[in-house]
Amino acid sequence: MSVLVLLEQRGELKASALEAATAGAKVAKATGMPLNAVYIGQSLGDQASELAGFGIDKVYAYEHSDLGNYSNDAYVPIVRDLAKELDAKVIIGTASALGKEFCASVAARLGVELVQDAVELSWDNGLKVKKPIYAGKVISEIAVTGTPAMVSLRPNVVPVEREGDDAAKGRGQPEIVKREMPDVSLRTVLKEAALAAAGVVDLTEAKIVVSGGRGIGGPENWPVLQGLCDVLGAALGASRVAVDSGWIEHSHQVGQTGKVVGPDLYIACGISGAIQHQAGMRTSGTVVAINKDPEAPIFKICDYGIVGDLFEIVPLLAEGIGKVRS
Amino acid sequence: MKVAVLVKRVPDTASVFKVAEDNKSIVTDNLKYVMSPYDEIAMEQAIRLKESDDAEVVVVSLGPKETTTVMRTALAMGGDSGLLVTGEGLEALTSKGIARALAAALNTLSPDLIFAGKQAVDDDASQVPERVAELLEIPHASVAARFELSGESVTVDRVIEGGHYTLELPLPALITAEKSLNEPRYPTLPNIMKAKKKPIEEKTLSDLELAPEDLASDLVVESLSLPRQERRQKVLEGENTEQIAQLVKFLGEEEKVL
Numbered sequence: 077m078s079v080l081v082l083l084e085q086r087g088e089l090k091a092s093a094l095e096a097a098t099a100g101a102k103v104a105k106a107t108g109m110p111l112n113a114v115y116i117g118q119s120l121g122d123q124a125s126e127l128a129g130f131g132i133d134k135v136y137a138y139e140h141s142d143l144g145n146y147s148n149d150a151y152v153p154i155v156r157d158l159a160k161e162l163d164a165k166v167i168i169g170t171a172s173a174l175g176k177e178f179c180a181s182v183a184a185r186l187g188v189e190l191v192q193d194a195v196e197l198s199w200d201n202g203l204k205v206k207k208p209i210y211a212g213k214v215i216s217e218i219a220v221t222g223t224p225a226m227v228s229l230r231p232n233v234v235p236v237e238r239e240g241d242d243a244a245k246g247r248g249q250p251e252i253v254k255r256e257m258p259d260v261s262l263r264t265v266l267k268e269a270a271l272a273a274a275g276v277v278d279l280t281e282a283k284i285v286v287s288g289g290r291g292i293g294g295p296e297n298w299p300v301l302q303g304l305c306d307v308l309g310a311a312l313g314a315s316r317v318a319v320d321s322g323w324i325e326h327s328h329q330v331g332q333t334g335k336v337v338g339p340d341l342y343i344a345c346g347i348s349g350a351i352q353h354q355a356g357m358r359t360s361g362t363v364v365a366i367n368k369d370p371e372a373p374i375f376k377i378c379d380y381g382i383v384g385d386l387f388e389i390v391p392l393l394a395e396g397i398g399k400v401r402s
Numbered sequence: 403m404k405v406a407v408l409v410k411r412v413p414d415t416a417s418v419f420k421v422a423e424d425n426k427s428i429v430t431d432n433l434k435y436v437m438s439p440y441d442e443i444a445m446e447q448a449i450r451l452k453e454s455d456d457a458e459v460v461v462v463s464l465g466p467k468e469t470t471t472v473m474r475t476a477l478a479m480g481g482d483s484g485l486l487v488t489g490e491g492l493e494a495l496t497s498k499g500i501a502r503a504l505a506a507a508l509n510t511l512s513p514d515l516i517f518a519g520k521q522a523v524d525d526d527a528s529q530v531p532e533r534v535a536e537l538l539e540i541p542h543a544s545v546a547a548r549f550e551l552s553g554e555s556v557t558v559d560r561v562i563e564g565g566h567y568t569l570e571l572p573l574p575a576l577i578t579a580e581k582s583l584n585e586p587r588y589p590t591l592p593n594i595m596k597a598k599k600k601p602i603e604e605k606t607l608s609d610l611e612l613a614p615e616d617l618a619s620d621l622v623v624e625s626l627s628l629p630r631q632e633r634r635q636k637v638l639e640g641e642n643t644e645q646i647a648q649l650v651k652f653l654g655e656e657e658k659v660l
Contacts, residue, residue, distance in 0.1 A: 209626075263571065
């Protein structure tokens with residue numbers, strides 16, 4: 077019996093991998109089951125040191141140049157077989173765009189249930205999971221009764237926690253168990269991986285998001301928000317109106333038909349705060365709204381609001397934050 | 403070629419949702435039901451294949467009898483026929499069982515290509531299409547923002563965080579649709595009239611000869627709740643520079659997010 081964590085990587089381990097490890101550690105502690113993790117990628121190398129402090133016993137590392145990018149055909153049988161070998165009772169993955177496909181496929185092959193996009197996870201005589209449904213308007217608390225109980229965690233909702241005293245118990249650094257890439261036939265061929273340049277933070281993983289909506293007025297005005305993004309190290313988001321108007325690509329859209337973000341700080345500029353938008357940013361930490369319409373619904377769902385012209389406010393805010401940060 | 407599209411009838415998420423007295427379900431009175439928006443995009447992609455490659459498009463769904471209304475919309479968009487899994491025992495199904503039932507239904511059609519939305523906007527379970535593909539043992543790609551058919555294979559741009567993978571899959575395959583894949587059409591009035599006469603076949607779970615263990619659920623919804631909205635809703639006042647100074651102070655000192 078064991079808990080198995082799927083470590084997400086895109087060349088480097090993702091923060092979501094450490095979040096999943098944190099959640100796994102919690103379950104392992106509550107149940108007394110050992111905690112294991114699986115890494116599938118090009119090379120774990122020095123990144124193994126990041127996996128210290130979670131109480132992970134073993135990291136099963138499937139390293140191969142062909143495993144650098146996610147492949148359904150290659151990754152899914154690895155986890156299916158490893159879960160059986162380790163008698164995994166709980167499997168925790170990540171609810172990223174790829175992670176959801178990965179988890180769904182593994183769950184299907186194991187013939188078990190899966191709760192995707194969990195925002196909270198606990199153990200009470202079994203795995204209990206909270207997940208948003210109906211565009212985040214309702215939270216469902218679900219008990220997973222079968223085993224292995226499988227969940228994928230929404231990125232950015234579980235703060236990474238390591239235990240300082242683990243090293244003292246000799247459990248600090250997990251044992252790395254190297255595994256060969258299994259012989260599978262790849263049906264799907266990866267023709268090209270078009271990835272963002274290094275250092276570009278994706279919306280779903282960003283700690284701070286600055287978003288613009290109708291009030292931006294046109295594509296020529298994004299530099300105003302980009303200036304604030306640069307000062308904050310934030311990712312740039314947009315409302316559906318801005319995307320549907322052709323001002324920015326869909327990959328920037330926050331909302332029900334875009335991305336769901338959960339940053340520590342969300343700054344909505346010139347966004348009215350329609351239900352569709354709220355669905356994408358409801359789980360944010362602190363919400364700031366800047367809008368010239370004092371009646372805009374965004375002011376009902378923000379922590380701090382400024383009624384005013386974003387073209388005046390945003391540069392001033394960038395300047396003010398720049399001073400504090402320097 | 404034969405193309406199947408998985409569509410789901412869902413409450414319009416613009417609705418106001420109330421938790422029922424049992425704390426485990428939502429009040430369904432007065433809810434307006436629609437086709438899940440990502441399924442409309444899946445449907446549109448299938449119809450484009452009908453137009454370009456003379457594909458036959460079958461609309462497949464699972465749900466109560468009322469689901470036919472949503473299926474008629476899909477038929478009015480351009481689908482040729484429908485297959486609905488309906489009848490007793492559907493309420494208890496989770497994604498695991500739903501995928502089994504849909505896979506069994508799809509097996510009777512042997513489609514060359516299956517489209518689905520990347521998720522349904524009611525339960526956001528985000529797994530039924532992938533499960534169906536795994537059960538049918540066909541390759542699949544999720545969250546496609548571009549699709550192209552070339553002979554016996556398809557090429558898709560599959561969205562990932564900060565970019566995409568361009569993938570080539572041999573047929574038969576299953577693809578789930580991202581919003582940016584296309585702009586779904588509105589059915590025209592003549593097509594809405596025509597859709598009324600298109601056939602929708604119904605099958606029950608027992609018709610599909612599924613074993614009870616295939617349909618068993620290992621998930622228990624213990625409670626539903628409305629998310630807490632404890633926002634401060636503090637609208638700042640004063641000159642712009644004063645407001646900025648206050649905001650920076652709040653963000654830095656109280657919220658500690660700078």
